[in-house]
Amino acid sequence: MAGLEPSRSVPAAEPRADYEHTSGEVNRPALVESLRARVDGDVRFDEYSRQSYATDASIYEVPPVGVVFPTSTADVAAVVETCASVDVPVLPRGGGTSLAGQTVNEAVVLDFTRYMDDVRTVDPDTRTARAQVGTTLGDLNADLADHDLKFAPDPAWGDKSALGGAIGNNSTGAHSLQYGKTDHYVESCEVVLSDGTVTEFGELSVTELRERAGDEDLESRIYAAVADVLDEHGDEIAAAYPDLKRNVSGYNLDRLVAEADGEFGEPGTVNLARLLAGSEGTLAIVTEATVSLEPVPETKAMALLTYGDLIDAMADVAPILEHDPAAVEILDDVMIDLARDTAEFEDVAAILPDGTRATLLVEFYAEDDAEGRELVDRLLADRLDGTASVTDEPVRAAEGLEAHDEAKREKFWKLRKSGLPILLSRTSDAKHVAFIEDTGVPPENLPEYVADFQEVLEDHDTFASFYAHAGPGVLHIRPLVNTKTVEGVETMVSIADDVTDLVVEYGGSVSGEHGDGRARTCWNEKLYGTDVWEVFRELKTAFDPDWLLNPGQVVGVDDAAVEAGTAPPRARTVDMATQLRFDPEYDIDAGLAPTLEWDNENGMEGMVELCHGCGGCRGPQETTGSVMCPTYRAADEELTATRGRANMLRQAMSGDLPDDPTDDQFAEEVLDLCIGCKGCKRDCPSGVDMAKLKAEVTHARHQEHGASLRDKLFANVDTLFALGSRVAPVANLLGSLPGSDTVLEKTVGIARERDTPTLHSETFADWFAARERSLSTDEATRSVVLFADAYTNHVHPDVGKAAVEVLEAAGVSVTLLDGHTDSGRPAYSKGLLDDARATAESVVGALEPYVDAGRDVVVVEPSDAVMLQSDYLDLLGQNERTAAVATNTYGLCEYLDAFDLDREIAWAPPARSLAYHGHCHQKATKKDHHAVGVLRRAGYDIDPLDSGCCGMAGSFGYEAEHYSMSQAIGDILFEQVEESPAEQVVAPGASCRTQLGDREGGEDPPHPVEALADALATARSRP
């Protein structure tokens, strides 16, 4: 679709935008002034910015001193120097997806993801790339894909997390057996040292290291300290570190010593860039890195082994490793049961035979399909049949399934990832928390270790699931703990203590994946012994003499050192039991009386507290796809991600913010910008439903302050349209008069760029009433009552006509629901919940007799369909009548697809290919695939776009102050449409069609049912 030139913009910069992503008192104004004088990037020390950077994906919450978004290495150096001059710490940050709390501290946070996210160069010949540290791994890999290369470490959240974070945490993922950790791929780094010096760290000989060592400046003292580690502590380190594929506790000293010994290349060389891997921002700040790359594997093959017992599965890991797999992942019975009980996953869980209590998923990389099959065959012959013994180990597996094509492999991976979202959706005070969630032990020790771990949990009267990277011995284990009670916090510390003992006993590490942070630093001394802990301190003080870089994490000092004045108080080793997000002092009071049904969420507060901070809502459209979260994707602001909103709402309700959730400022900066697309309801692993929260809080705000005229107008759009249709020529003329758009913007706040809809004198209802019924109930295979919304009735009657035509062609008798063109959706999205409820009540009352008589309800507009199917239950409660309407309601194509009604129709589609943009509410309810199936069966060549929300979001895009945000979201969709090979785009949502029609050079796209009607008409016109 050529000719359209989408462009990304900064929505808040538009003069009409009433938000700037900042608010509240500015902390340390003098420091802000000094920083602004030296830094080109944004400097934000206001309360909203500070609170939105107070959390990461961990259980901790620490408001920073302020936040800076640097644009260059010079900015970073200026921040470090300026902060050092006033004794304020600095903390580098990527996506903030860390699970141990290493991305929160009382420091000036440097967020690299906004401006320092360029991939500088890719050199396929040397298989290296140079990138700024704010680049996400997803974006980096997208740039490498053309060369069939990749940055090999694959942390699960790579599309949301940054290269700097991967280096900071020494990240890796499910394929670490094959690739190892990030340290293996960091060739060199540009760094800013703790005094602001900019330098490059890379490989050098130990001789050179010693030559550079000295006492003249910070850099030479660093070289001296590293040389000292090698010369004085090499043996100690080699003895203290566990022999593991994955260990990210403490500093990366074992790698340093092994490099010098020649384990990774020439003996006598070391790489200081690799020493920074896993240092969690405590040694130096990386600004750019050169990384080495791996070829993308030709193909993969998988086997899924099932077991009747978890310990049997654990015992099978070591023998499976003999087959040299790329990944071995475990899933226990807790996860399997959760998957079996959840609609989304029951189909994948159904592949498991009865009696399965654990599975091992084994993946191989192969040159071609034949090799993949051979590898799987050999594994199954050994570990399932016992016919080709590779080791002396007995056969333990019950069954073995194979996956060679991509769809089936994805199914296996979906099963592996199925339980976590459910585990994290717990709305009770007790939650499955991350504090010992990534311990690692040698795989051969897994059976005994897991058995002992289970005992520890039983002793503490709790439980957890055991899953993830069994191959390298790294298990994800999140015990159920309530940190809102003193006993809960004590339980957490006690479990961590016992587990550290176990880890030491079994030759493991406290962290095999997520790092030390606030949760694990305090266990490093126990893990490595006092001597190595002291080496950590020496290294830290050489790099950062004043403890200014993320202090207290990875290593710290004790009270005695602080009292003796040898270290500042901030250097104290962080205490894992303090600065918790939910602690015994935590108290939440929504300060409003909720009117929606929140029983399933443990009250509204349960939903507010559900976000665990994983940062999943920060994924870009290009690499993450799906819907969540369009406003973040458009604005690139933490506060516009679901996480930002959820954090701010919780903080406003628990008194951490100066504003109440119903205050003007809070509305403008936080909630008004949520477009209510429900993307988070589906895509967030915890199921945070921000659209519902927004509706509730906005309702309470209206109760306090009253609703605006514009809100009331938009909420009653059906009445306005009905009046307008009666005098359509005049109403349309008024709307098209020169200057009418400016008047509307000035008086009501409707963006002047938007055209008022053109109303039809003959409405769809008029047409329906006047037509001769073509299919009676007796002749029909099914009967429906059709709900046509205000847009279909007054603005797009052709869509309604096409719907009737297609339904009747499918043998369905159609009755129009008379007198109802409003489902309550417009009032609901404006937070006018009493009005929405009254409308819902009346629609349910009108539909009830039809439903009782066995008719199905079919709804033209997707957002109305979802209103009846799901939001009515929140508005009216889970009563029988509402549930009956909800269960029997369908979207148009959903209906055709669900009952296979389109299959007998003779279609002859015009020769044009279609891009399909689904409505976000349909996506949220997993119903957007139906239209694609039906259109495909009708013979269209379809390109289903992995698109998010269009940005119009009902009335949002009409609002002058939100126009630029709406456009920025729309630009993402326009780009996808532009890139699609299809000739025309179709979209079932009226708002989406308006937004797509409003794009430069664009025209209003048809509803899919109009495309179906065309295919019908062509077929009928043929002799």
Ligand SMILES: Cc1cc2nc3c(=O)[nH]c(=O)nc-3n(C[C@H](O)[C@H](O)[C@H](O)COP(=O)(O)OP(=O)(O)OC[C@H]3O[C@@H](n4cnc5c(N)ncnc54)[C@H](O)[C@@H]3O)c2cc1C
């Ligand atoms: C659902 C989920 C799944 C995960 N799966 C994995 C996984 O499979 N494997 C894995 O390893 N981890 C995993 N993690 C943890 C985390 O996502 C990764 O470690 C990730 O690589 C961190 O990247 P980030 O950009 O979010 O870093 P951040 O959290 O922002 O930072 C991480 C650390 O790096 C430091 N840092 C950031 N930038 C710099 C810089 N420029 N210079 C110096 N230090 C810096 C920070 O100070 C911090 O200490 C997961 C987390 C979640 C929530």
Ligand code: SF4
């Ligand atoms: S809203 Fe959901 S996806 Fe976003 S951070 Fe919170 S839990 Fe993760």
Ligand code: SF4
């Ligand atoms: S409803 Fe949409 S815009 Fe609002 S937080 Fe969720 S994903 Fe973001």
